[in-house]
Amino acid sequence: MSDLQTPGPSALDGDAIEALAAKYDTPFYLYDADILRARVARVRKAFDGLFKIYFAVKANPNLALLRAMDDAVDGLDISSGGELEQAITAGYDAARMSFAGPAKTRHELTASLEQEIGSISVESPRELTEIIEIASRLNMRANVVLRVNPRQLVKEYGMKMGGRPVQFGIDEEEVADAADLIRTNANVLNFRGVHMYVGSQCFEAAGIEKHVTGTLRLVQEIEAETGLHCQTINLGGGFGVSHSEAERELDVETLGAALVPSVREFLQNSGAPRELIFELGRYVAADAGSYVCRVISSKTSRGKDFFIVDGGLHQHLAAGGMFGVGLRSNYILKNLTRPDAPMVKCSIAGPLCNPTDLLGLNVTLPKPELGDLIAVEKSGAYALTASPLMFLGRTTPAELVRHNGTVTLGRRAHSIADFN
Numbered sequence: 001m002s003d004l005q006t007p008g009p010s011a012l013d014g015d016a017i018e019a020l021a022a023k024y025d026t027p028f029y030l031y032d033a034d035i036l037r038a039r040v041a042r043v044r045k046a047f048d049g050l051f052k053i054y055f056a057v058k059a060n061p062n063l064a065l066l067r068a069m070d071d072a073v074d075g076l077d078i079s080s081g082g083e084l085e086q087a088i089t090a091g092y093d094a095a096r097m098s099f100a101g102p103a104k105t106r107h108e109l110t111a112s113l114e115q116e117i118g119s120i121s122v123e124s125p126r127e128l129t130e131i132i133e134i135a136s137r138l139n140m141r142a143n144v145v146l147r148v149n150p151r152q153l154v155k156e157y158g159m160k161m162g163g164r165p166v167q168f169g170i171d172e173e174e175v176a177d178a179a180d181l182i183r184t185n186a187n188v189l190n191f192r193g194v195h196m197y198v199g200s201q202c203f204e205a206a207g208i209e210k211h212v213t214g215t216l217r218l219v220q221e222i223e224a225e226t227g228l229h230c231q232t233i234n235l236g237g238g239f240g241v242s243h244s245e246a247e248r249e250l251d252v253e254t255l256g257a258a259l260v261p262s263v264r265e266f267l268q269n270s271g272a273p274r275e276l277i278f279e280l281g282r283y284v285a286a287d288a289g290s291y292v293c294r295v296i297s298s299k300t301s302r303g304k305d306f307f308i309v310d311g312g313l314h315q316h317l318a319a320g321g322m323f324g325v326g327l328r329s330n331y332i333l334k335n336l337t338r339p340d341a342p343m344v345k346c347s348i349a350g351p352l353c354n355p356t357d358l359l360g361l362n363v364t365l366p367k368p369e370l371g372d373l374i375a376v377e378k379s380g381a382y383a384l385t386a387s388p389l390m391f392l393g394r395t396t397p398a399e400l401v402r403h404n405g406t407v408t409l410g411r412r413a414h415s416i417a418d419f420n
Ligand SMILES: Cc1ncc(COP(=O)(O)O)c(C=O)c1O
Pocket: 056, 058, 059, 077, 100, 101, 197, 199, 200, 201, 236, 237, 238, 239, 279, 280, 281, 282, 283
């Protein structure tokens, strides 16, 4: 088996999955922490250890999963006060966290400064002013980086969050003004460097290479123009993984081979310490998760076969084709109970009274029978917590975490009454 075909968690044998279903009920998510840790190690190796690897908590904030990867990652990228709390509960020191997001509240800024967070990505002049006020009141120096929205657009990113007018970061043209404010408030600000997260779902090594070399060039320009030193250079995430094609993903080894020599040269010529960071979500987590549902009904409507399962877009919006995609494409589906059944073209529908509740539209898979377990693969990132969980008042799925071969309950199921 090649590296790319890392088996998903549902590669557990059918009996083991059925036993989990009997114990925890369906639907459930199953995450494999060992796959996630292996993905982090693979990126680290591809870049010859030159980059620190942070995990973007937004991709999967499950507590047991965060705990299981503590010694595998260098730190966490967080994007809210809730993620700060979750990361601290998981046992991470805030010094290992970077906090990004276009509009952090005063409460979130205060909480992260009180925890002496590793860095806050400053995304607007208002945020900088507010950090200065809070740090003065707390009588401390706030660790800050400037999140820069560069002029350069890297077209290879599927979802673009920089290089054009966006709500994220400070436009490159305005960095000098922000730097002035930073210099004059050095008593309460510890300027650490820059953060450039410009997009997600980049499949081309050449695109990320362009982003990294462009950022390193920009860092030198900013340093020459402002006199500030960028010790930390956070290059964001965005390594692409297809959810619908088993082997389509960014080739990190090709990217590493292309980047390592120039990055090493940059570091050697720097004359001062640097810390380079990638903060990855999808690339490390997507492959590590499966969403497992049971077929509870079936019907044929005007010649088309539908199998209706007990899970749907309320628990996996992305598989329903509605999370950050322009065009719907089916996630990879597997019939876990009957992998050898004759193939059939059908749709896998969820239980919601909404015609868009389809986990698979015109897919081909081994013909399901009532009671079969169906897995939606590559569901470890932007799945459960990126879904409208309270829609129609259904119980949320349990999240199970497999680590060192043992499966434990990472989060129990919740009823809608738990949210009252
Ligand atoms: C600031 C920041 N960092 C990292 C990530 C993770 O991106 P990805 O999952 O594409 O690696 C995101 C995703 O939105 C983000 O906004």
